[in-house]
Amino acid sequence: xxxxxxxxRAFDRDAALEKALREFWRHGYEATSIAGLTAAMGIRxxxxxxxxxxxxxxxxEAVERYQRTHGAFxxxxxxxxxxxxxxxxxxxxxxxxxxxxxxxPPGCLIITAVVNHGPEAEDIEAELRVHRVAAKRAFAERxxxxxxxxxxxxxxxxxxxxxxxxxxxxxxxRQSQDGATADELDRVATFAMRAYPA
Amino acid sequence: xxxxxxxxRAFDRDAALEKALREFWRHGYEATSIAGLTAAMGIRxxxxxxxxxxxxxxxxEAVERYQRTHGAFxxxxxxxxxxxxxxxxxxxxxxxxxxxxxxxPPGCLIITAVVNHGPEAEDIEAELRVHRVAAKRAFAERxxxxxxxxxxxxxxxxxxxxxxxxxxxxxxxRQSQDGATADELDRVATFAMRAYPA
DNA sequence: CAAGATTTGTATCGACCGCTATACAATGAG
DNA sequence: CTCATTGTATAGCGGTCGATACAAATCTTG
Numbered sequence: 001x002x003x004x005x006x007x008x009r010a011f012d013r014d015a016a017l018e019k020a021l022r023e024f025w026r027h028g029y030e031a032t033s034i035a036g037l038t039a040a041m042g043i044r045x046x047x048x049x050x051x052x053x054x055x056x057x058x059x060x061e062a063v064e065r066y067q068r069t070h071g072a073f074x075x076x077x078x079x080x081x082x083x084x085x086x087x088x089x090x091x092x093x094x095x096x097x098x099x100x101x102x103x104x105p106p107g108c109l110i111i112t113a114v115v116n117h118g119p120e121a122e123d124i125e126a127e128l129r130v131h132r133v134a135a136k137r138a139f140a141e142r143x144x145x146x147x148x149x150x151x152x153x154x155x156x157x158x159x160x161x162x163x164x165x166x167x168x169x170x171x172x173x174r175q176s177q178d179g180a181t182a183d184e185l186d187r188v189a190t191f192a193m194r195a196y197p198a
Numbered sequence: 199x200x201x202x203x204x205x206x207r208a209f210d211r212d213a214a215l216e217k218a219l220r221e222f223w224r225h226g227y228e229a230t231s232i233a234g235l236t237a238a239m240g241i242r243x244x245x246x247x248x249x250x251x252x253x254x255x256x257x258x259e260a261v262e263r264y265q266r267t268h269g270a271f272x273x274x275x276x277x278x279x280x281x282x283x284x285x286x287x288x289x290x291x292x293x294x295x296x297x298x299x300x301x302x303p304p305g306c307l308i309i310t311a312v313v314n315h316g317p318e319a320e321d322i323e324a325e326l327r328v329h330r331v332a333a334k335r336a337f338a339e340r341x342x343x344x345x346x347x348x349x350x351x352x353x354x355x356x357x358x359x360x361x362x363x364x365x366x367x368x369x370x371x372r373q374s375q376d377g378a379t380a381d382e383l384d385r386v387a388t389f390a391m392r393a394y395p396a
Numbered sequence: 397c398a399a400g401a402t403t404t405g406t407a408t409c410g411a412c413c414g415c416t417a418t419a420c421a422a423t424g425a426g
Numbered sequence: 427c428t429c430a431t432t433g434t435a436t437a438g439c440g441g442t443c444g445a446t447a448c449a450a451a452t453c454t455t456g
Contacts, residue, residue, distance in 0.1 A: 116226020
């Protein structure tokens with residue numbers, strides 16, 4: 001076993017990626033500058049480009065890391081709960097706590113990081129949209145499961161209900177950016193669950 | 199009666215403002231450049247600065263115009279409907295049609311135009327937030343009216359319900375940016391109204 | 397030790413940003 | 427007509443953008 005030749009990297013790549021992730025999370029993709037990134041990461045531009053390629057590549061890695069860490073609660077809740085209703089309620093309750101956590105920027109990176117952008121960032125918007133439509137699709141599949149199991153009426157508007165909860169989560173994200181607390185978001189979740197079919 | 203001295207303006211100020219409004223609506227404040235604005239407005243930078251001051255002033259005028267035109271349905275619905283439930287339902291139904299109207303950019307300018315921004319645009323974010331909290335406040339007042347009139351339970355969580363509908367509207371705005379149609383947004387509105395207290 | 401590979405900091409590149417100085421064109425007042 | 431006033435067009439200001447050329451520094455290997 002031998003280490004790679006050449007001068008070793010002087011910074012922690014994962015720690016630097018987490019710093020970059022939070023910059024993108026707080027300011028969004030385009031409004032985050034290389035200068036802001038390097039300042040937050042504690043490195044100089046050549047180190048950033050050597051380790052992550054370019055700004056676009058760094059952002060994609062940040063998204064990947066977000067999905068694996070801060071945003072993983074959604075996938076877990078949808079996979080672990082026994083019913084669609086319980087799965088969606090858990091997503092909403094955990095989103096309430098997570099989005100308003102003062103330990104990191106408010107809201108959800110996937111929802112908020114690429115809202116305002118110029119013409120050259122449309123592929124990045126599309127990259128995040130893939131995750132959003134996948135989440136909505138997962139909602140629909142769990143709701144459909146409740147229909148198939150006879151837990152909710154057979155004539156339930158599954159797609160409409162999934163869109164409603166996708167919109168609820170996105171609205172909670174925006175509310176947290178306007179200063180809503182975890183308690184306020186939890187009460188939003190409570191009202192949203194009243195829409196779930198009996 | 200005499201006209202103002204000097205060379206008359208060669209473009210329609212209102213028409214140019216509407217063009218600028220749509221640029222800000224589609225790309226957001228920071229991602230909209232002076233070059234993009236002047237191209238859309240059909241004028242050159244000196245004409246823009248002479249007529250509107252600077253980019254910030256032009257944006258504020260665009261917001262004012264938006265509130266008076268595309269976004270006026272919210273104020274109207276909240277003022278004209280007899281009950282809080284009817285007022286909020288009308289806001290949601292009209293938002294569904296408006297946000298997905300292919301005749302202009304999707305969603306709501308007030309909600310979407312300043313999401314991603316650098317440190318120097320925080321006052322503009324605050325300017326829009328004022329409008330958002332005012333709308334949420336108006337929701338709460340109409341709901342409180344239903345409580346006072348005995349139409350809904352006295353122990354209703356008025357603030358929580360107002361936050362829920364504010365989040366719903368904001369979620370509908372984001373959904374429209376992801377391609378949701380007016381029909382899909384109307385079904386979101388239908389589910390959201392199931393949360394309204396009996 | 398020397399040679400080769402890789403990272404580092406410095407110092408910048410060309411492009412675009414918001415904005416404007418300046419010259420010229422088009423109007424009303426005299 | 428002349429002159430003052432205002433709008434328009436060209437061109438370019440200083441600054442920041444994302445991205446890099448370069449050479450010194452630091453590692454493995456022989």
